[in-house]
Amino acid sequence: MGMLTSISGYPEWLPGDRFVEQYFVNLIQKKFELFGFTPVETRAIEPLSTLASKGEVDKEIFTLRRYQATSQDELGDVGLHFDLTVPFARYTMENKSQLVFPFRRYQIQKVWRGERPGLGRYREFLQADIDIVDQNSLTISYDLEVIQTINEIMYSLPIPNTKIFVNNRKLLEGAYKSFGIAKIHETLRIIDKLAKIGERQVYQMLLNNLGFSPNTASRCIELGRVVTQNPLALEVAIKSLGCKNELIDEGLSELTYIMTACNKQDKNSVYVDLSIARGLDYYTGTVCEAKFVDFPKYPTIAAGGRYDNLLSDGSYQMPGVGISLGITRMLGLVLHENILRPSRKTPTCVLIALVSDDEREKSLEIANQLRTRGIPCETFPRAVKYGKQIKYAEKLGIPYVWFPSEDSQHTDEIRDIRNRTQVIANVEKWYPPTEDLSIQVVTNHEALEKIRTKSAYR
Amino acid sequence: MGMLTSISGYPEWLPGDRFVEQYFVNLIQKKFELFGFTPVETRAIEPLSTLASKGEVDKEIFTLRRYQATSQDELGDVGLHFDLTVPFARYTMENKSQLVFPFRRYQIQKVWRGERPGLGRYREFLQADIDIVDQNSLTISYDLEVIQTINEIMYSLPIPNTKIFVNNRKLLEGAYKSFGIAKIHETLRIIDKLAKIGERQVYQMLLNNLGFSPNTASRCIELGRVVTQNPLALEVAIKSLGCKNELIDEGLSELTYIMTACNKQDKNSVYVDLSIARGLDYYTGTVCEAKFVDFPKYPTIAAGGRYDNLLSDGSYQMPGVGISLGITRMLGLVLHENILRPSRKTPTCVLIALVSDDEREKSLEIANQLRTRGIPCETFPRAVKYGKQIKYAEKLGIPYVWFPSEDSQHTDEIRDIRNRTQVIANVEKWYPPTEDLSIQVVTNHEALEKIRTKSAYR
Numbered sequence: 001m002g003m004l005t006s007i008s009g010y011p012e013w014l015p016g017d018r019f020v021e022q023y024f025v026n027l028i029q030k031k032f033e034l035f036g037f038t039p040v041e042t043r044a045i046e047p048l049s050t051l052a053s054k055g056e057v058d059k060e061i062f063t064l065r066r067y068q069a070t071s072q073d074e075l076g077d078v079g080l081h082f083d084l085t086v087p088f089a090r091y092t093m094e095n096k097s098q099l100v101f102p103f104r105r106y107q108i109q110k111v112w113r114g115e116r117p118g119l120g121r122y123r124e125f126l127q128a129d130i131d132i133v134d135q136n137s138l139t140i141s142y143d144l145e146v147i148q149t150i151n152e153i154m155y156s157l158p159i160p161n162t163k164i165f166v167n168n169r170k171l172l173e174g175a176y177k178s179f180g181i182a183k184i185h186e187t188l189r190i191i192d193k194l195a196k197i198g199e200r201q202v203y204q205m206l207l208n209n210l211g212f213s214p215n216t217a218s219r220c221i222e223l224g225r226v227v228t229q230n231p232l233a234l235e236v237a238i239k240s241l242g243c244k245n246e247l248i249d250e251g252l253s254e255l256t257y258i259m260t261a262c263n264k265q266d267k268n269s270v271y272v273d274l275s276i277a278r279g280l281d282y283y284t285g286t287v288c289e290a291k292f293v294d295f296p297k298y299p300t301i302a303a304g305g306r307y308d309n310l311l312s313d314g315s316y317q318m319p320g321v322g323i324s325l326g327i328t329r330m331l332g333l334v335l336h337e338n339i340l341r342p343s344r345k346t347p348t349c350v351l352i353a354l355v356s357d358d359e360r361e362k363s364l365e366i367a368n369q370l371r372t373r374g375i376p377c378e379t380f381p382r383a384v385k386y387g388k389q390i391k392y393a394e395k396l397g398i399p400y401v402w403f404p405s406e407d408s409q410h411t412d413e414i415r416d417i418r419n420r421t422q423v424i425a426n427v428e429k430w431y432p433p434t435e436d437l438s439i440q441v442v443t444n445h446e447a448l449e450k451i452r453t454k455s456a457y458r
Numbered sequence: 459m460g461m462l463t464s465i466s467g468y469p470e471w472l473p474g475d476r477f478v479e480q481y482f483v484n485l486i487q488k489k490f491e492l493f494g495f496t497p498v499e500t501r502a503i504e505p506l507s508t509l510a511s512k513g514e515v516d517k518e519i520f521t522l523r524r525y526q527a528t529s530q531d532e533l534g535d536v537g538l539h540f541d542l543t544v545p546f547a548r549y550t551m552e553n554k555s556q557l558v559f560p561f562r563r564y565q566i567q568k569v570w571r572g573e574r575p576g577l578g579r580y581r582e583f584l585q586a587d588i589d590i591v592d593q594n595s596l597t598i599s600y601d602l603e604v605i606q607t608i609n610e611i612m613y614s615l616p617i618p619n620t621k622i623f624v625n626n627r628k629l630l631e632g633a634y635k636s637f638g639i640a641k642i643h644e645t646l647r648i649i650d651k652l653a654k655i656g657e658r659q660v661y662q663m664l665l666n667n668l669g670f671s672p673n674t675a676s677r678c679i680e681l682g683r684v685v686t687q688n689p690l691a692l693e694v695a696i697k698s699l700g701c702k703n704e705l706i707d708e709g710l711s712e713l714t715y716i717m718t719a720c721n722k723q724d725k726n727s728v729y730v731d732l733s734i735a736r737g738l739d740y741y742t743g744t745v746c747e748a749k750f751v752d753f754p755k756y757p758t759i760a761a762g763g764r765y766d767n768l769l770s771d772g773s774y775q776m777p778g779v780g781i782s783l784g785i786t787r788m789l790g791l792v793l794h795e796n797i798l799r800p801s802r803k804t805p806t807c808v809l810i811a812l813v814s815d816d817e818r819e820k821s822l823e824i825a826n827q828l829r830t831r832g833i834p835c836e837t838f839p840r841a842v843k844y845g846k847q848i849k850y851a852e853k854l855g856i857p858y859v860w861f862p863s864e865d866s867q868h869t870d871e872i873r874d875i876r877n878r879t880q881v882i883a884n885v886e887k888w889y890p891p892t893e894d895l896s897i898q899v900v901t902n903h904e905a906l907e908k909i910r911t912k913s914a915y916r
Contacts, residue, residue, distance in 0.1 A: 007501065007536075010501035010503065012498075012499065012501060013499070014553065014556055015498055015557070015561075016496070018496075018497045018499055019497060022497060033834050033896070034805075034834045034835075035829065035836065036804060036835055036836030037805070038473040038474070038476075038477075038803065039473070039476045039480060039805075040470075040473055041471065041479075043468035043470060043582050044502075044568060044570070047465075058526065059524075059525070060524075061524070061525035061526075062525065063522070063523050063524070063525050064520045064521070064523075065521050065523065066518075066520060067506070067520065067572075078465075079525060094464050095462060095472065099472075099473070100803070103473075104804070110502060112502070114524050114525075124502060124503070139839040141822060142839065144822070145837070148826075345558070346494060346562070347490075347492075347494060347497075348562075360599055361719075364599060364602070364603070364719075371493065371610075376491050376492050376494055377492075379599070379603070381592060381596070381597040381600065382597070395558045396558050438491070
């Protein structure tokens with residue numbers, strides 16, 4: 001279906017499908033606001049000093065230059081943002097005197113990454129982020145709240161089966177330390193590849209890239225196998241790996257808090273998964289990922305976590321927690337699998353036919369009158385046969401065609417092109433059924449059910 | 459007010475003000491759809507070959523590079539789009555086999571220009587575009603329709619007095635040719651500066667840069683002085699300049715058609731103004747600009763025109779017409795002049811107070827129940843004195859604070875912090891008045907009236 005990528009990695013949608021994207025954005029926005037997040041936008045560019053040294057993504061940054069640069073008017077070293085967390089942190093630090101804390105914001109914007117394009121991986125894509133930051137300390141219940149917000153959205157969208165997998169960096173770091181590992185970030189970045197490249201390759205990378213012993217590498221892999229919704233099972237699994245320290249205890253207690261609260265909500269969609277590591281260096285506690293479980297090869301559609309030190313200027317710090325939702329990524333699958341489709345390819349509800357070139361003004365006037373009453377419409381440009389004009393409406397799925405009277409003896413008529421009925425119509429009174437007034441997004445329940453039935457994961 | 463520009467030319471808004479921007483976007487979007495325009499988005503980048511050689515803006519293009527470029531994975535020569543017309547033209551040509559013509563689309567996206575930042579001039583800004591393209595030929599009534607769409611929006615937004623000034627490139631080109639001028643594009647680019655730098659400087663530029671005789675330069679300037687709503691006056695003015703050819707007649711007839719139709723709409727806001735030239739080379743007929751007439755120094759807030767040859771690949775061509783609305787530019791003035799303000803700084807309608815650390819779960823549960831019924835809320839993170847918790851709500855303008863019962867003997871209460879009344883509340887039944895449910899945009903009619911009274915233009 002609708003995805004076009006005339007430059008690899010830069011998706012564009014056909015008319016109609018863009019409407020499905022807007023439907024996603026509106027629904028997500030509404031849910032964010034329900035949870036008390038306030039909208040913010042940041043500029044697309046950031047100084048390279050802000051963007052770089054954040055981990056895995058460094059090599060994916062796009063930098064900017066002026067095409068015809070003049071010496072007196074040169075940009076500094078700037079690049080396009082690769083996520084919305086780093087710009088949000090900068091914005092919050094910069095404006096902290098004018099903000100109120102805890103600061104809850106949402107942000108829905110394009111981001112750019114020089115990734116290798118592939119299944120669900122783009123170089124320009126739309127992200128929807130929520131974050132909460134507070135001064136000095138941040139309650140763990142906010143970690144829970146951001147997860148619940150995303151969970152709520154997943155349940156409201158007509159998308160395939162989604163689950164959220166949660167882990168905790170303190171637990172991982174504690175465990176790695178107890179295994180005698182010093183290169184924590186490097187280990188996390190490799191472990192983060194588990195879902196993508198599998199245990200065998202991760203094991204080899206731990207050996208080859210970081211010089212781990214087979215035993216240490218094995219223990220890292222084994223830790224990553226723990227997936228559970230049971231707090232007790234989690235504790236037992238950790239103990240059986242024989243590692244114990246304060247960091248592990250802290251991580252375990254935070255994870256248990258989140259798991260217990262999510263279990264109560266009875267949505268059966270949040271799991272603890274100790275293979276979740278995330279590639280960005282700034283996470284310090286909770287980390288999580290949401291996935292389409294029926295499409296195990298499809299990349300993560302939401303991810304985030306707790307960052308205690310990203311917003312800090314030495315004198316004091318503002319811990320934060322947030323999750324980023326990949327709208328383009330979700331949409332890519334939903335449109336490809338034909339799960340959602342727009343009811344028509346244009347907002348136009350009524351096409352005003354053109355009787356003759358001399359009657360153009362009459363058509364324009366009818367359009368204006370209908371618009372005054374909130375009915376989206378447009379005028380046909382050429383006085384060709386009505387059959388051709390109707391054809392145009394059919395191609396776009398415009399439900400009604402208005403035929404202006406040809407002379408004072410006749411009256412205006414309107415045709416429902418779906419059932420080919422035509423009736424007399426009064427421009428001051430005619431009104432479409434509500435479901436025809438604006439373009440609708442229709443869920444293809446059959447396609448959705450097929451995915452669910454097929455999936456080996458159910 | 460709210461505009462922050464920590465990098466010159468890249469505006470950001472404070473929470474609350476971003477809501478005013480969304481209000482603008484939503485209203486504009488709704489009007490576009492009423493006129494039957496379908497939403498499209500294009501990627502932010504275009505090949506330099508698509509972007510360059512479009513006129514004045516060439517020197518303002520930003521190009522992209524990878525921060526850590528590797529030879530096998532290099533971007534071609536690409537830059538950020540500086541408007542939405544050029545990407546739209548590219549998109550339409552690329553997908554023409556899947557589109558239906560006439561193709562009416564709207565597009566609301568950020569664009570980037572390396573302009574010198576100043577009053578109403580940014581390097582990153584939000585544009586809202588409408589365009590209609592058709593195959594082979596395009597009716598002049600669409601030129602009218604795009605102007606009427608923008609006019610309708612201007613009348614619907616609580617913004618200062620706006621007028622639309624229309625001209626026609628055929629008329630200008632015809633006149634210049636009859637003056638013996640060969641460098642048409644160069645002349646247009648200089649004439650385009652009339653409003654910005656004044657007649658005297660434009661006259662000098664015509665002499666110095668293009669080598670015009672004083673007589674030729676004078677006639678160009680004089681032509682630019684014609685501003686009228688009267689078709690007859692326009693004809694007389696053209697005749698009195700002693701120039702006549704087919705191109706002039708064509709331009710005159712198109713202008714007259716638009717003026718006559720706009721006059722009938724009785725909004726007194728569309729004028730013919732022969733000083734309007736536009737800096738982009740691709741316009742071929744109608745050109746127009748919308749301005750805040752009470753702020754003569756403020757740059758154009760909407761502009762566009764007819765382009766007959768932009769979408770062409772030799773074999774055939776698709777003429778188009780469109781207008782671009784500068785949302786950031788409008789908003790810059792509206793917020794600066796304090797004309798619009800958000801009713802509060804957060805979508806949150808109810809803050810759930812925290813009784814004690816042990817009662818955190820109760821607060822979260824209340825929040826969840828209210829959200830289920832569509833009431834935006836958030837929980838306070840710290841069990842500090844209620845006075846401090848209320849203070850937080852006050853700072854953000856959150857109208858209600860919910861106090862969970864402290865024990866089973868008591869009931870929940872809700873406080874309206876504006877009138878300090880506190881009543882018993884049931885979490886399953888309480889509902890706010892509609893005007894409190896979501897954040898509202900409030901028009902400061904006093905500020906608006908003051909501008910109107912002050913203005914020398916009324």
